[in-house]
Amino acid sequence: MSHEEIYYTLALQKIDGVGDIVAKKLLQHCGNAEAIFKEKPSNLSRIDGVGTILLKNLKDKSVFEKAQEELKFIEENDISIAFFQDENYPERLKHCIDSPILLFSSGNIDLNNRRIISIVGTRQITSYGTEFCKKLIEDLAPLNPIIVSGFAYGVDIVAHQAAMDCNLQTIGVVAHGLNQVYPKTHKKYVGKMEQNGGFMTEFWSSSNPDKENFVKRNRIVAGMAEATIVIESAEKGGSLITANLANDYNRDVFAVPGRTTDKYSQGCNDLIKTQRAHLLTSAADIMYILNWELEKKTSKDKPVQKQLFVTLEDDEQKIYDYLQKNGKQLLDVIALECDFPIFKISSILLNMELKGVIRPLPGKLFEAI
Numbered sequence: 001m002s003h004e005e006i007y008y009t010l011a012l013q014k015i016d017g018v019g020d021i022v023a024k025k026l027l028q029h030c031g032n033a034e035a036i037f038k039e040k041p042s043n044l045s046r047i048d049g050v051g052t053i054l055l056k057n058l059k060d061k062s063v064f065e066k067a068q069e070e071l072k073f074i075e076e077n078d079i080s081i082a083f084f085q086d087e088n089y090p091e092r093l094k095h096c097i098d099s100p101i102l103l104f105s106s107g108n109i110d111l112n113n114r115r116i117i118s119i120v121g122t123r124q125i126t127s128y129g130t131e132f133c134k135k136l137i138e139d140l141a142p143l144n145p146i147i148v149s150g151f152a153y154g155v156d157i158v159a160h161q162a163a164m165d166c167n168l169q170t171i172g173v174v175a176h177g178l179n180q181v182y183p184k185t186h187k188k189y190v191g192k193m194e195q196n197g198g199f200m201t202e203f204w205s206s207s208n209p210d211k212e213n214f215v216k217r218n219r220i221v222a223g224m225a226e227a228t229i230v231i232e233s234a235e236k237g238g239s240l241i242t243a244n245l246a247n248d249y250n251r252d253v254f255a256v257p258g259r260t261t262d263k264y265s266q267g268c269n270d271l272i273k274t275q276r277a278h279l280l281t282s283a284a285d286i287m288y289i290l291n292w293e294l295e296k297k298t299s300k301d302k303p304v305q306k307q308l309f310v311t312l313e314d315d316e317q318k319i320y321d322y323l324q325k326n327g328k329q330l331l332d333v334i335a336l337e338c339d340f341p342i343f344k345i346s347s348i349l350l351n352m353e354l355k356g357v358i359r360p361l362p363g364k365l366f367e368a369i
Helices: 003-013 020-030 033-038 052-057 062-076 127-143 155-165 184-195 211-223 238-248 263-273 283-289 314-326 331-338 342-354
Strands: 080-083 102-108 116-120 146-149 170-173 197-201 227-230 252-255 358-361 365-368
Touching: 003 020, 003 033, 003 062, 003 080, 003 102, 020 033, 102 184, 116 127, 116 155, 116 211, 116 238, 127 155, 127 283, 127 342, 146 155, 155 170, 155 184, 170 211, 184 197, 211 238, 227 238, 227 263, 227 283, 238 252, 238 263, 252 263, 252 283, 283 342, 283 358, 314 331, 314 342, 314 358, 314 365, 331 342, 331 365, 342 358
Parallel strands: 116 146, 116 227, 146 170, 170 197, 227 252
Antiparallel strands: 080 102, 102 197, 358 365
């Protein structure tokens, strides 16, 4: 966007009564933000959602002064801007009717042709949730996904840290302007996150981390990702709001099951019970449901070959020998015949796939290469 286009779009955002949905209607009708302020009221009144009060508010000249102040902050702090029709705007978020018309970001974010998953959950993460989150991201690392979360305590910061440990791009979607860090104790992570990823928000520099902003930003977390993963959640919580938004946007949702007596597993168990989330036991579940495959480094005209001199663990060797003898088999059958619990077999099969000795097939089938 040009300097002028940003200026008028910022001014449009400051008009009372203009939310993202109405703003998009106005922009569609007029072509750009500047034209909205110059359009005849009689023409604007034909737009659904535009009434006499909004027409009066559009005459408010103070919004231009506010826009100029924000534009100054943006330019002085090297903030990147993505308009909802631009190429650098998250592709999946474009298809959400209530997505922000502008997104502000800092760091080194690259969304081109990338797998994106959002990881959310309780701020009171348990040791079980911590270990599961770290292992999940570690196992997904070969697929090079972008890890999105909210930079809050608990699951959020564990997911960001695990992504950084695996050299994955990670994005913190925050509920305030980019002139501040919340919570302040997380300031120590900012520099490293901005080296490979960064921060994203719809809020101006004048916005504080107010309670309602956290609920609002959840639609970005849910909308920009291919899938939302809930690690742990109590019976009520912000992560369940994010999961419901993801369902509304027709995104896949995954939830980690837990014991019925565990407080921070109640939300996840309920998502699974009510069929609002896939049961998640390992990275293999995500790869299967989303149909993610490792990129093959072999050329298209050469057959896929397993690596030579691969060292297999005893459990892996047992499964490999079984598949070599019996051909393609269902995951459940492999678990039964090789005497492994389902939660363990999924992790073993993923490791074997990464080693290039087996491949997954549709319908939860696997075969030796």
